[in-house]
Amino acid sequence: MKSPQAIIHLSSSSLISFLFYGLAITCLTSAAISASYGSNETDYHALLSFKSMITHDPYKVLTSWNHSFHFCDWSGISCGKRHKRVTVLWLQSQGLEGSLSPHVGNLSFLRELYLRNNSFKGTIPHELGRLSRLRYLYLNRNKFSGVIPTNLSGCSNLEDLWLSRNKLAGSIPKEMNLLSKLTRLVINDNKLTGGIPPFLGNITSMEGFSAARNPLGGSIPDTLGLWKSLTEFDSGECNLYGSIPHSIFNLSLLVNLSLAVNHLTGSLPSEIGNQLPNLEGLQLRDNHLTGVLPLSISNCSKLGYFEISNNSFSGKLEIDFSKLRDIYLIRLQNNNFHGRGEADDLRFIDSLKNCTRLVRLELYNCNLIGVLPISIGNLSDQLSYLTLEDNQLFGNLPSGIGSLVGLTTLGLGHNLFKGNIPTTIGKLQKIQALSLSGNQFSGPIPDAIGNLSLLTLYLDSNKLEGHIPSSLGNCTNLNELYLADNRLTGKIPKQILQLPSLTIFLDISYNNLSGSIPSEIKVLKMLSGLDLSYNNLSGTIPSSLGECSSLTMLLLEGNLFQGIIPSSFISLRALEVLDISQNNLSGIIPQFLEKWKYLEYLNLSFNDFEGEVPVVGVFANTSAFSVLGNDRLCGGLVTLKLPKCKEAGSKKKRFPFFILVIVIASTLLIVLCCVYLLCKKKRNSQPSQSSGNERFLKVSYNQLLKATDGFSTTNLIGEGGHSSVYKGILDSNDDKSIAVKVLHLQSRGAHKSFIAECEAWRNIRHRNLLKIITSCSSTDFQGNDFKALVYEFMPNxxxxxxxxxxxxxxxxxxxxxxxxxxxxxxxxxxxxxxxxxxxxxxxxxxxxxxxxxxxxxxxxxxxxxxxxxxxxxxxxxxxxxxxxxxxxxxxxxxxxxxxxxxxxxxxxxxxxxxxxxxxxxxxxxxxxxxxxxxxxxxxxxxxxxxxxxxxxxxxxxxxxxxxxxxxxxxxxxxxxxxxxxxxxxxxxxxxxxxxxxxxxxxxxx
Incomplete structure (x- = not known):
């Protein structure tokens, strides 16, 4: 048996062993953590702090940021191979919301920080200034506010600094000039003020500078001419004024120079093209620059885009574009290159023939005067957009225009061109929009236009003659055709009426066309608008027109049509406007016209219709229809002042039944009087309706009060200066939701607003216009005036x-x-x-x-x-x-x-x-x-x-x-x-x- 001392010794020995074992486990665990997180845990905790300040992570990119993985394996993290320290934090375009943790400043080995295109808010932590190894900092496209931290100057190795598209305010800090290795500073789209500071010129390593769209103000410092390595300079929309310093034009490595949309004045140096030989983009639009364009621009042989539009440049345009072989975009519009109408005023167009990459040429409203040279046809076959509208070009349009086979848009409208449209225009196979309107072209429409699959063709307001070419029927993609206001004759070719693509509008009004409407019109089932007015068309209106069931506008007035309104018109239920006035039509007014719920305007005037005028539907509002000049009509609304219609069968009275007839007539008269009095009493008991809206469903103040639950605030869906809008349900509207716009009549201009809106709605109806159901002009229960408009409710x-x-x-x-x-x-x-x-x-x-x-x-x-x-x-x-x-x-x-x-x-x-x-x-x-x-x-x-x-x-x-x-x-x-x-x-x-x-x-x- 062991002594107590031995037992105590054994127990002590076991306890020591246990404590030693525990200590070993602790050390091993610590070693494991140390091995997992490197020589210290600074980076680990900094990243967890970063994650803790993220309030929204829609793509769950930070899900992997947990204890199950080493932080070097976390999404968006890269570490150095030697020290296992974070060197790159890449979380661009991840939808992250929240604030940027100041503990990011503890990632002392960080070289690249990319947080572009997220929703970080708050200020940029000044602790970022600790990152002395940082080379690339991308915080652009976020919601950072406050100022640019002054101690970013501590990032002494910084090369790229992107802070654009935030809400940064204040001025550019003077400490920025300590960033001696900075090559790119991008601070555009903020709220920075205080001008472009001259001290920035001390950063001689600068290669790219963008401060566009900041309200900086001030002038461009001359010291920026020290940026001898600069290739990109963008300070557009910075509220800059004064002239452009000459030192800027000495930056011979400049590739892109944009100073657009400022208040810059003065002229360009005559040697600009020799001073900036590497220039690929010159953007000076929307300033107040004056003078002539220097001829030396011709020496900018690498120029790709050239935009000097919306200035006050003047004088003859004499640039020789022949050396600018890489140019693809030229925008010169809205200047005043006034010539004297001399033969060489448009000579610059000749020099464009060598610009084989030219895609877009905009010369509208340049006050160009003269004849368009035939060399226009020598321009690049890559040219897709050419506009010369709103100038004073005259003479014939050169046939060479047909050589510009790459054109998708050609705008020559509103000039003074005359003569025939060249047939070579039929070679423009890719064209999608052709506008020759508002000129003085004459002669026939060339058949060759039929070679094109045009989307839109504008030939209106010229002096074109002859027949409409049937070849237009080959334009299988044609969805709009405008030939109005010319001198065209002959018949409507059936071929253009057989184009299913013609779905938007066909306008051949105000010509001298004759004959009847071809029955092939029925093919245009999807056509929305048809205007054949003011021609010499005759015959009957074909019943096949009733198959054009998508028509919302049909204008046939001012022709020679005879006969009746075809019964097939009953299918035109989508019609909003129908004008068949000034013809020779006859017969009775069909009953289906009064049942069309979308019909807003009907003109039957100056024909020979007879019989009774209905009093419902569109006929319930005298301002929505016209029957003037039809002497055989009767009845209708009292305001029409038409004669009363005779009783049917009154001529069949016979003497033997005289007494019986008198009795029956007396009885009927009594009954009619009673019905009239009852109806009159019922009408008088209802609030009065605006005469301009009698064609609509009639509603009272009481009905609208009930529909909106007493104009409850819970049903209020919008308020404006003159009105409040409520959601409601009208019993007489099939329990469908409505929107009730109640006018604030005490507000100045409210009554005028109501009248204006009624007048407008009386004349219009379209798929993309809000549908009006009715209006109410009455009094409330306290006797106050009440006006409201009732619309279809828009749920979205x-x-x-x-x-x-x-x-x-x-x-x-x-x-x-x-x-x-x-x-x-x-x-x-x-x-x-x-x-x-x-x-x-x-x-x-x-x-x-x-x-x-x-x-x-x-x-x-x-x-x-x-x-x-x-x-x-x-x-x-x-x-x-x-x-x-x-x-x-x-x-x-x-x-x-x-x-x-x-x-x-x-x-x-x-x-x-x-x-x-x-x-x-x-x-x-x-x-x-x-x-x-x-x-x-x-x-x-x-x-x-x-x-x-x-x-x-x-x-x-x-x-x-x-x-x-x-x-x-x-x-x-x-x-x-x-x-x-x-x-x-x-x-x-x-x-x-x-x-x-x-x-x-x-x-x-």
């Missing part, structure tokens, strides 16, 4: 909601945005060009664009609308016109409302839809605007201004390239529509065509 809200409301968690895709823009443009094209009376909307903005179940856009709110040429709704030149940010600049100086003003508003709206930025965004100040913001991005930086939610990464490089091209084309439309000069804005019909082309490309990706 407004475009403004989708862009800016936090309640909408999902966002609009790129395809949805382009579809919506196409819908809006189509509606404007209808209002401006397809209505009987041109209508200016006057207040186009995202909150007035509503979306239905299928995300189809509907333009609404016509409270500021103006009907041109009618004397109605003529807004005072001192009154409010539109909304700040969307109203065109000419309205601010008292100009009348025009369709060009709507185009400007559309352009701003488009840019807002694509960039996600309101025109009143706080970043737009000191000369910076949404228009300029987008303009500066063209053509190569468009992706940087597009709303992140609109961009979808494509699976292939080719697809991504196509998307970028579509984005650039869309932004260009918005910029072209929102230029300050009304005549220079893109025509809305061209906008529709361009957006449809973009849609076609995107849908095939």
């Amino acid at each position: 809200g407004s475009v403004h909601d989708w862009l800016h409301s936090s309640a909408y968690t999902s966002k609009l895709s790129l395809l949805q945005r382009i579809n919506i823009l196409r819908d809006i443009a189509t509606a404007l094209d209808y209002l401006h060009n397809r209505c009987q009376t041109t209508i200016v909307h006057g207040d186009l903005k995202p909150s007035n664009i509503l979306l239905d179940d299928d995300m189809v856009a509907h333009v609404g709110d016509f409270g500021l609308a103006r009907l041109l040429g009618t004397g109605l709704n003529q807004n005072s030149s001192t009154g409010v016109k539109g909304t700040i940010g969307y109203a065109p600049p000419e309205y601010g100086i008292g100009s009348e409302m025009t369709s060009c003003g709507d185009v400007y508003s559309f352009g701003i709206l488009l840019l807002e839809v694509m960039t996600g930025k309101k025109p009143t965004d706080g970043m737009f100040n000191d000369g910076l605007s949404l228009h300029k913001f987008a303009y500066m991005a063209l053509p190569d930086q468009v992706v940087d201004v597009i709303d992140n939610d609109a961009i979808v990464l494509q699976s292939t490089e080719a697809n991504a390239k196509k998307v970028e091209e579509c984005l650039a084309a869309t932004i260009k439309i918005g910029v072209s529509c929102s230029v300050d000069s009304p005549p220079q804005r893109m025509k809305i019909e061209i906008v529709v065509n361009e957006l449809q082309r973009i849609l076609d490309v995107l849908q095939n990706i």
Whole structure:
């Protein structure tokens, strides 16, 4: 038996062994952790701190950041092989939201930090200044605010610093000049002020500098001429003034120079082309530069794009482009290259023949005078876009124009061209838009045009003669054809009526066409608009026209048609406008006309119709129809002042039944009187309706009160200056939801707004316009005036909601945005060009664009609308016109409302839809605007201004390239529509065509 001492010794020995074993385990564990995280855990904890400040990780990129993996194996992390320390943190375009942890400053071995294109907010941590090994810092395309940290100067090895597209304010810190190895400083698209500091010139290693779209102000420092290695210089839209320092033109390595959209003055040095021999891009558009363009530009042999549009350059354009063999884009529009009409004023076009890569040539509104030289046909076969519109070009159009086989767009409208359209134009097989309108072309339309598969053809407003060529029937992709206002004769060729592609509009009005409408018209089942008015067409209206069931507008007035309205017209239920006035039509008015629910305007005047005029449907509103000049009509509304209709069978009275007839007649009279009195009493018991809306469903104040649950705030879906909008359900509307717009009659201008909207809705109806159900003009239960408009409810809200409301968690895709823009443009094209009376909307903005179940856009709110040429709704030149940010600049100086003003508003709206930025965004100040913001991005930086939610990464490089091209084309439309000069804005019909082309490309990706 062991002694107690032995037992105690044994126990002590076991305890020591146990403690030693535990210590060994602890040491092994520590060794394992040490082995796992390197010689210290600084990087590990810094990364966990980074993760802890991320509030949203949509792609779960940080899921792998846990204890199961070594941090060198975490997603987005690269480590050095020797020390296992973090050297690269790469988390670009991951949708991360949150703040940037200051502990990132503890990653002392970090050489590259890429956080581009996320949603980091807050300030940039000054602790980043500890990263002395850092060479590349990419924080661009985030939401960082505050100032640029001064102690970034501690990153002494920094070569690339990208801080663009954030919300940084303040000035560029003077400590920046300590970054002696900096080669690229990209700070564009912020809110930086204080000018471009002269001390930056001390960083002589600088190769690329971009400060574009900052409200910097000031002038360009002469010291930047010390950047002898500079290749890229972009300070566009920086509110810069003064002249461009001569030292800038001594930077002989410059490849791209962009100073667009500033307030720069002065002229270009005569030796610019010799001083900048490596120049590939020169972008000086939208300044106040003057003088002539130096001839030495001809020596910039590497020049690819040349943009000096929207300046005040003058004198004869004498650049010799023959040496610029790599040039692909020339934009010279909106300058004053006035010549004297001499033979060599357009000689510069001769020199373009060697520019074999030229794709785009824009020379509209340059005050060019003279005859277009025959050398125009020698330009590049790669040229796809050529516009010479709005100049003073005269003489014949050279036949050589047909050699430009690469053209997709040719704009020669609004010049003084005369003579025949050359037949060689039929060689332009790729052309998609051809505009020769507004000239003095004469002679026949060449048959050769039939060789083209045109999408849009504008030959209107010329002096063209002869027959419409049947060869147009070969244009199998033709969807619009405009031949109006010419001197065309002969019959309508049946071949063009057999084109199923003709779906938008066929306009051959105001010519001298004769004969009947061919029965082949029935092929155009998808045609939306047909205008054959003011010709010499005769015969009966063919019943086959009733098969064009998609027609919304049918204009046949001013012809020699006879007979009755065909019964087949009962199928034209989509018609919104029907004008068959000034013909020789006869018979009774068909009953089906009163049943068409979409019919907004009907003109039967100056024919020989007879019988009773209905009193329901469109006939319930005297301002929605006309029957003037039909002497044999009777009945109808009292306001028509037509004779009463005779009782049927009154001539059959016979003496033997005289007494019986008297009794029956007396009885009927009593019954009719009773019915009349009852109806009159019932009508008197209802609130009065606006006479302008009698054709609609009649509703009372009480019905609308009930439909909206007493105009409950829970049903309030929108408010404006003149009205509140409520959601409701109207019993007489098949329990479908409605939107009730109640006017604030106490608000100044509300009554005028109501009248304007009623006048507008009386004249229009279109798929992309908000559908009005009825209106109510009455009194409430306290005897106060009450006015309201009732619309079809749009369940998907407004475009403004989708862009800016936090309640909408999902966002609009790129395809949805382009579809919506196409819908809006189509509606404007209808209002401006397809209505009987041109209508200016006057207040186009995202909150007035509503979306239905299928995300189809509907333009609404016509409270500021103006009907041109009618004397109605003529807004005072001192009154409010539109909304700040969307109203065109000419309205601010008292100009009348025009369709060009709507185009400007559309352009701003488009840019807002694509960039996600309101025109009143706080970043737009000191000369910076949404228009300029987008303009500066063209053509190569468009992706940087597009709303992140609109961009979808494509699976292939080719697809991504196509998307970028579509984005650039869309932004260009918005910029072209929102230029300050009304005549220079893109025509809305061209906008529709361009957006449809973009849609076609995107849908095939």
